[in-house]
Amino acid sequence: MNERDSDAVATLLRDKGYSIVNEEKTADVILLNTCSVREQAEQKAIGKAGYITARKRRNPNLVVGIMGCMAQNKGNDLVDKLPDLDLIIGTQKFHRVPDHLSNFIKSMSGLGPRPNTIIDIEEEKGSQNTIKSHAEEKKVSAFVSIMQGCNMKCSYCIVPKTRGSERARPSSEIISEIKDLAKKGTKEITLLGQIVNQYAVREFPFLEKKSPFVQLLEKVNAIDGIERIRFTSPHPVGFKDDLIECYKRLPKLCEYLHFPMQSGSNRILKAMRRPYSIEKFKHIIEKLRAIKPDIYISTDIIVGFPEENEDDFEATRSAFESIGFDMAYIFKYSVRPGTTAEPKGDPVSREIKEQRNQVLLDILNKSSLARNQSLIGTTQEILLEGHAKRGNNMFTGRTRGYRKVFTHASDRLIGELVEVKITKATASSLTGDLVITN
Ligand code: SF4
Missing domain, CATH: 3.40.50.12160 (Methylthiotransferase, N-terminal domain)
Known part of the structure; x- marks a missing residue:
């Protein structure tokens, strides 16, 4: 954002x-x-x-x-x-x-x-409609802000204070922004919101049991020139079947989901004021995987939240391992002023947070490496984004599952969907050879 x-x-x-x-x-x-x-x-x-x-x-x-x-x-x-x-x-x-x-x-x-x-730093009515300008030059992949703010009150989070309450942009403006981007050559759109799946739930009606966010996804999916759609970040609350089914119905919606879990302990989720259980979180993932078995899932976890004891962390570790995330942002808790968790202080020591962080990182490295290695020998569709920093005429792009890929290519292919045969894998990236088709 x-x-x-x-x-x-x-x-x-x-x-x-x-x-x-x-x-x-x-x-x-x-x-x-x-x-x-x-x-x-x-x-x-x-x-x-x-x-x-x-x-x-x-x-x-x-x-x-x-x-x-x-x-x-x-x-x-x-x-x-x-x-x-x-x-x-x-x-x-x-x-x-x-x-x-x-x-x-x-x-x-x-x-x-x-x-x-x-x-x-005053509040300004309608400010959510002002983040819409994009540079004239072509962007292969573009972020589009669809809303601002958040009405949740997660006890650790400062965002409602810094970004204000939830305000959605009209879908007609979002669609016209994306059409303009498509005309300039953008192929991939990432829709942005603090709780993106809550988009306009108060402003716009549900139609045929589809949320305003699902209706927006359908409209983006229909835009010529846009080949890939992503969104971040959704909340388990409001992640209903209408959204899950989009992964079957909307071909441009990529097989990738960033889905913040935060903790695997129901006791800590409650203390964090995250209104779902770990069972419900896993159930959503099961339904998604039933529809899209090859979906890639990443998450956010906070370790060392006040009162997180060994049993709580074990619940997180076990959920984290059994779900098998492909990527994760693991944060060591720090007190944010003005949040409801602030009075609890920061009783979990830095060493324990570091240990817990490392345990999760080790699990992540293993699962991410195994998933990437399973792609060796396969041919993947890559959206070529540009030159890689590592040089040697290497280019970089991403799979639909948001895996980073390095390959030899040429400037004229930047912004194109190309096929790459994967030859090498690490936990964080893939390398492969461009498949030349005539
Ligand atoms: S963590 Fe996300 S859902 Fe919770 S208050 Fe912060 S922005 Fe909102």
């Missing part, structure tokens, strides 16, 4: 005549888009902003801003920590960045004192 927001702001700035430079050192304006989901992310952003603002001593015309979740979360407090910051722009104000920037730059001219920091 942050990547998408940054991209939209960069496009708005380009439209105003700014250009994006490749090296931070050569920039006249540096904007940091920030994350508050873990304490470490905030510490990193503050450290980085401190390092950049220190450069203003040598270059007083450098403009530095912080936007996004940490700007929203900390607001004025950021100025106490970083008095040289010029802009602090919240999550509902990304579209206002060009105006704030030009106002700030105008007020800088002259020999007077440095203008006051511009702080804009």
